[in-house]
Amino acid sequence: MSTTTATTAIAAAAPARRSNARAVLALAALALPTLLVAIDISVLNVALPTMGRELHAGATQLLWMTDSYNFMVAGAMLTTGAAADRIGRRRMVLVCAAIFAAASAVGAFATTPDLVIVARGVMGLAGSAILPASMALLAGLFLDERARIQAMGAMMTVFLGGMAIAPLVGGLLLAHLWWGSVFLLGVPVMVVTVLTVPRLVPESKSETPAPLDLASAVLSVASVLLLVFALKRAVGTGVDPAVLVAALAGATIGTAFVRRQRRLAHPLVDLALLGAPRVRRTLLALLLTAVLMGGISLFFNLYLQEVQGLSAFHAAWWMLPQMLAMIASANLAPWLCRTLPQRTVVVSMLGVMTAGFALYATVPGGDLGRPWVALAGSLATFGIGACFPMLMNGVISAAPMERAASSASLAQLANELGIALGLTLLGSLGTVVYRARLGHTGSRAAQSVIEGVQAGRHDPALLASVDAAWTDAFRVAGALGVVVMALVLVLVSDRKRGSSA
Structure with a gap:
């Protein structure tokens, strides 16, 4: 030269x-x-x-x-x-x-x-x-x-x-x-x-x-607030009339919002973004993984504090590995993408996440359960931590630059709603499995695992039944996670035109 x-x-x-x-x-x-x-x-x-x-x-x-x-x-x-x-x-x-x-x-x-x-x-x-x-x-x-x-x-x-x-x-x-x-x-x-x-x-x-359509803004905020309220209240107090009214009102207002966006020349949210197969699949993948991560966090915390009998402080120590795993993987994935196709990295990391849920589905009883769920949580968070930046990028980069913040908010909203939905759906599933496994219909112990532990403090046989029932519920949630993750893998592995990740 x-x-x-x-x-x-x-x-x-x-x-x-x-x-x-x-x-x-x-x-x-x-x-x-x-x-x-x-x-x-x-x-x-x-x-x-x-x-x-x-x-x-x-x-x-x-x-x-x-x-x-x-x-x-x-x-x-x-x-x-x-x-x-x-x-x-x-x-x-x-x-x-x-x-x-x-x-x-x-x-x-x-x-x-x-x-x-x-x-x-x-x-x-x-x-x-x-x-x-x-x-x-x-x-x-x-x-x-x-x-x-x-x-x-x-x-x-x-x-x-x-x-x-x-x-x-x-x-x-x-x-x-x-x-x-x-x-x-x-x-x-x-x-x-x-x-x-x-x-x-x-x-x-x-x-x-x-121009910003104020009517669309009001409809959007009202719909999401009502739906999130319904989901959170269902987790806290169960499905009651307030939950049903809020959910119905939120869905009705949301439908009106969508119809308005289709009529406007300058909509608040460009629904054409959802017309792209790549964006639809990516948003659905974000929603489903958020459902699983939000729901399993409920089982994880209750298992450590109620079944394993740990204080909130000691339970937090068993949760630390999964947080560190997610941080590590969020930085590892971009490095892997330098030498491997992005789709290969995403599918591999979602496979790691699936392995975590498979471990949840086989959690053993006794003290071995603590390191077992800590490892399962680390695998699950390692997988999603690596994939989340790429899935977010898949939504943002597919939109025109003038819609970048709108597309980012869609991805963030899918994550927020997924977590709330996971707490409700998986929490309800856990309650059903717990009560069926416990068998004490109508008793205080059947209300929840927390009540069951309180009721069993002076009854070792009942306490053992409560622990076994919630552990079974944890396993069912893990097994469902494996099934849902199989669907997510299909979504991100689609090689049709415009697919990504």
Whole structure:
């Protein structure tokens, strides 16, 4: 190579290196609000007992302090994603970061439970916009598909890491400060976001932004909120008239929303995205895997704490391996994609996830059950942790760039609804199997495994029956997981035109 040619190559490579470095810095800036949203999902659980005492909150108010955040994240996601495409994804992140910080400050110094509930709801509304808008910005920053998947894996690592450290951070704050300090985490992080994102992240939005249809926004939020409420209430209290009314109303409003989108020239959600086979299959795969992961988490926790008799703290230690496995796999998968076809990586990792559910289906009794379910959980989360960034990318990259945030919100919503649906469906299945296996129809022990353990404290024979019944329910859930995972493997293995992953 001549000197002139070498000089030209070096000169051409320099801008590319600067561009890559800037994209990495932008990724770090976007990771800050994502980290905080993740921490805020679970950190409040640590402070709830203290808040209940000091604010004189009732059981229902304590429940709404948590649920108001989660409801708004799920309910507003389609609307905020569509709004981000129109007004600008970076602008949406900045505005919502400021709102999140302000609401956090209000929550920190709240003097009544109702004010905390409102503050948490506003934080959830802001959080619903930050996640899809950030994912859409990544699609514009990392144009190479492998680099984009790696960036999404990094964001997932930050998100999972935030959820993992939330209890520790909350415990440390409560040990030295007052309960409101768990809210104040949001203020400095969001201030740094507002200062750094404009300098590092270029604006991105639709080139021809359409007006936001407010009627569609109201229908979307109302439908999702009602459906999520019905699912969560069904898990907590069973199917009652309130659940049926909310589910029927949510489905009716959702149907009206879909019909309206088909008539509008500029819909809130472009249903044509769902017309692409690749997007439909990927969204269904995301939904089904979320159903399984959401549902099995219920069995996992109850098995460790009720059947194995562990405290919440010791149960958390047995849950740590699966969190670490998911973080590791989210970073391993992009590396594997450098040498293997993406579909091969996805199918292989979903196979690992299936193996985890096969172990759940064969969980043994006794102390061996603890490491057994820890290994099963690690395999399941390792598999989905590797696949999730690629499945998300499959949805976002299939949409036109002007719809990037809308498509990201669809994928996030599939995940949110899947988790809620899994808790309801698999939880109901577990109750049916538990009661059939226990055989004490109408007794206190038959109400739930928690009641069964309480009733069996002074009756070893009954306690053994309760443990065996819930372990059987766990096995049935695991076996169903294997069947559902076979369907997911068929979805992602489809090699028709436009298929991916």
